[in-house]
Amino acid sequence: MLGPGVPWYLAVSGVLFAIGATGVLLRRSPLIVLLSLEIMLNASNLALVGFSRLLGAVDGQVFAIGVMAVAAAEVTVGLGLIVAFARRDMELDVDALTELRG
Amino acid sequence: MIWGAWLCLFAPLGGAIAITVAGERISRTAAGWISTLSVFAGFAGALVSFVSTLGRDAADREQLSTAWSWLAAGDFRVGLQILVDPLALTMMLVVTGVGGLIVWYSIGYMHGEDEERRYFATMALFVFSMLMLVQGGNLLLLLVGWGLVGLASYLLIGFYHERPEAVAAAKKAFVMNAVGDAAMALGFFLLIAKVGSLDFGRVFEAAQGGGLSSTTLNLVALGLLAGAVAKSAQIPLHTWLPDAMEGPTPVSALIHAATMVTAGVYLIVRTHPVFEAAPGVQHLAAIIGAVTLLVAGFVALVQWDMKRVIAYSTMSQIGYMFLAAGVGAYGFAMFHLVTHAFFKALMFLAAGIVIHRLDGEQDIRKMGGLRRTMPFTWITFLVGTLALVGIPPLAGFWSKDAILSAALATGGALGWFLFAAGILGAFLTGMYALRLYLMVFEGEPAARDAHAGGHAAHGRGEGPRSMLIPVGALAALSAVGGLINVPGAWRTFEHWIGEVAVQLVEPSVAQDYGTSAVAVLVGVAGALVARRAFTQGRELVTMPGARTVLEHKLYFDELYDAVFARPAQIVADRLREDVETPVVQGSLTEIGAGTRAAAAGVARLQTGLLRTYALTIAASVVVLVVVFLAVR
Numbered sequence: 001m002l003g004p005g006v007p008w009y010l011a012v013s014g015v016l017f018a019i020g021a022t023g024v025l026l027r028r029s030p031l032i033v034l035l036s037l038e039i040m041l042n043a044s045n046l047a048l049v050g051f052s053r054l055l056g057a058v059d060g061q062v063f064a065i066g067v068m069a070v071a072a073a074e075v076t077v078g079l080g081l082i083v084a085f086a087r088r089d090m091e092l093d094v095d096a097l098t099e100l101r102g
Numbered sequence: 103m104i105w106g107a108w109l110c111l112f113a114p115l116g117g118a119i120a121i122t123v124a125g126e127r128i129s130r131t132a133a134g135w136i137s138t139l140s141v142f143a144g145f146a147g148a149l150v151s152f153v154s155t156l157g158r159d160a161a162d163r164e165q166l167s168t169a170w171s172w173l174a175a176g177d178f179r180v181g182l183q184i185l186v187d188p189l190a191l192t193m194m195l196v197v198t199g200v201g202g203l204i205v206w207y208s209i210g211y212m213h214g215e216d217e218e219r220r221y222f223a224t225m226a227l228f229v230f231s232m233l234m235l236v237q238g239g240n241l242l243l244l245l246v247g248w249g250l251v252g253l254a255s256y257l258l259i260g261f262y263h264e265r266p267e268a269v270a271a272a273k274k275a276f277v278m279n280a281v282g283d284a285a286m287a288l289g290f291f292l293l294i295a296k297v298g299s300l301d302f303g304r305v306f307e308a309a310q311g312g313g314l315s316s317t318t319l320n321l322v323a324l325g326l327l328a329g330a331v332a333k334s335a336q337i338p339l340h341t342w343l344p345d346a347m348e349g350p351t352p353v354s355a356l357i358h359a360a361t362m363v364t365a366g367v368y369l370i371v372r373t374h375p376v377f378e379a380a381p382g383v384q385h386l387a388a389i390i391g392a393v394t395l396l397v398a399g400f401v402a403l404v405q406w407d408m409k410r411v412i413a414y415s416t417m418s419q420i421g422y423m424f425l426a427a428g429v430g431a432y433g434f435a436m437f438h439l440v441t442h443a444f445f446k447a448l449m450f451l452a453a454g455i456v457i458h459r460l461d462g463e464q465d466i467r468k469m470g471g472l473r474r475t476m477p478f479t480w481i482t483f484l485v486g487t488l489a490l491v492g493i494p495p496l497a498g499f500w501s502k503d504a505i506l507s508a509a510l511a512t513g514g515a516l517g518w519f520l521f522a523a524g525i526l527g528a529f530l531t532g533m534y535a536l537r538l539y540l541m542v543f544e545g546e547p548a549a550r551d552a553h554a555g556g557h558a559a560h561g562r563g564e565g566p567r568s569m570l571i572p573v574g575a576l577a578a579l580s581a582v583g584g585l586i587n588v589p590g591a592w593r594t595f596e597h598w599i600g601e602v603a604v605q606l607v608e609p610s611v612a613q614d615y616g617t618s619a620v621a622v623l624v625g626v627a628g629a630l631v632a633r634r635a636f637t638q639g640r641e642l643v644t645m646p647g648a649r650t651v652l653e654h655k656l657y658f659d660e661l662y663d664a665v666f667a668r669p670a671q672i673v674a675d676r677l678r679e680d681v682e683t684p685v686v687q688g689s690l691t692e693i694g695a696g697t698r699a700a701a702a703g704v705a706r707l708q709t710g711l712l713r714t715y716a717l718t719i720a721a722s723v724v725v726l727v728v729v730f731l732a733v734r
Contacts, residue, residue: 098710
């Protein structure tokens with residue numbers, strides 16, 4: 001098999017996931033949080049595709065496409081919310097957006 | 103022809119439903135006629151059934167007809183089935199015949215009342231319930247009818263629901279009957295457990311065949327007897343009957359003369375194999391009857407309310423029927439039931455005319471001299487009174503003497519006790535019946551202040567034709583109804599019932615004639631005592647002590663209040679204070695508060711801070727990963 005082996009893909013996936021998770025945990029702008037979530041999802045996709053190659057089965061790739069569809073839908077909802085916040089001149093800060101607390 | 107019996111059963115129900123559904127769309131008078139005609143349609147059905155049964159052989163006069171099976175659990179099946187045999191037919195004819203006359207009479211009596219439609223619908227419902235009771239082809243259907251009769255009587259006694267006394271009387275009747283119903287139901291449960299069936303045939307077979315222990319038989323018979331005692335207002339479950347006079351007078355006539363109160367007698371005769379297998383309980387029934395007829399006879403001597411005197415008289419006469427059924431003289435018990443339905447309904451309805459005329463006055467001290475102004479009522483009431491006292495050849499003479507001779511024929515200490523009680527009862531009957539009659543119809547009219555003038559203006563009318571015809575018919579029946587069974591000549595009725603319930607005692611001709619003579623003499627003696635007291639202007643019971651006791655009806659109400667009502671009240675209060683408030687109510691409050699506190703705690707975790715959630719999830723994932731790795 002040409003190119004790097006599956007462990008490398010997994011390593012990249014892990015790094016990407018960590019970067020995404022850090023972004024979700026540390027950044028306060030909802031836009032960046034969404035971006036970071038996308039990075040995490042793509043890290044998962046990468047791992048799925050990597051395993052798919054390793055096992056020679058297409059299941060993982062199909063799952064990856066499913067994840068992409070869900071991610072797209074999620075971003076649509078998330079961006080819609082952010083636009084709504086912006087229209088109402090609300091601070092774009094996830095720490096400030098606590099209206100739904102118990 | 104069995105369809106006649108089905109028609110008899112369902113015609114009154116149809117009437118009740120039609121009146122209820124039609125509601126305000128029909129006039130009140132129309133409601134009265136629908137009710138009357140539906141009951142008479144039932145009578146027609148009963149007649150058809152009767153005539154077709156007469157055409158059969160004596161051995162073949164029992165027909166069981168099943169519409170469908172409506173309760174089946176394992177081997178236990180009960181169907182909607184009716185039984186038509188001479189006993190059921192007798193009751194069907196009496197219930198629809200006398201009942202129809204009473205409903206007809208109501209059209210005049212209730213005219214102008216509010217809620218006449220409700221009245222007539224309930225009357226028809228009552229007749230249906232009673233028919234269900236007597237036609238039920240198994241014990242469960244009998245119990246269904248039994249319960250429905252209780253409900254309908256509750257509705258009718260409490261018809262004047264704006265009067266607190268009427269409501270209280272209705273409740274009392276219902277509760278007293280419920281006690282009996284519960285005892286009866288327990289007896290039936292026992293039968294289901296031991297016999298596995300409530301069919302008359304199988305139950306009687308088991309009772310007679312010796313397959314049941316004597317304890318079982320005694321308990322079942324006691325349950326049946328308790329039900330019968332409550333329904334028939336016998337001691338000790340009798341206190342509802344006088345109070346039930348709060349209902350309209352035709353209701354009193356229907357429930358307290360012709361139908362419901364006699365259901366107990368019917369029950370004993372119907373289930374006689376069970377009672378014969380438990381002779382102790384059967385004799386208890388006779389003793390209860392004897393005691394009741396004496397107590398009621400004494401209490402009737404001092405009552406001032408016209409209807410209550412008749413009510414106590416009913417209790418007393420049903421005591422006679424219990425006595426007869428208790429010694430096994432089923433034919434005589436049913437015979438007296440039939441004649442009593444005639445003359446007691448007549449007395450109630452005639453009293454209704456008087457009460458109606460006097461604008462609801464029921465106190466006999468304020469009556470008197472009505473003989474001259476109300477000749478029709480006077481003569482019919484007199485017929486009823488003489489029939490009650492047992493003057494030949496009126497109906498009551500034949501049936502009451504038959505019962506007394508049966509008591510005599512029973513022999514032994516029990517027989518003599520019952521005979522003595524019966525004779526003393528006949529004396530009392532003569533006294534209270536004549537007292538009532540004399541005070542209402544003879545002598546000088548009491549100063550009825552405003553009433554007298556008002557009624558003079560009404561003229562001599564005694565009521566509309568719809569009231570007078572039924573009273574006339576009942577008077578005729580009271581006069582000749584006893585001739586269906588004449589000792590020494592023919593015993594048609596006795597043999598007719600004997601096809602269902604063979605008499606255990608058969609008085610000899612000498613006993614028949616002897617008791618007849620004694621009973622008539624005693625009744626006349628009682629009547630003469632009442633007459634002398636009346637002409638001397640004094641009361642029958644003059645001893646102050648005895649009088650007080652009788653006026654308080656032997657303190658039964660007070661006793662029950664002290665023994666049952668008050669302790670129950672105290673226990674209920676204790677339970678509320680010591681159990682319900684601290685335990686039930688307290689714990690409920692606690693549970694509510696606890697849930698709320700827990701919710702508040704959980705709510706604090708829900709910060710709305712997105713990044714806190716994310717951190718929690720991330721941290722949880724890390725923990726899980728570590729755990730999984732460690733476990734592996």
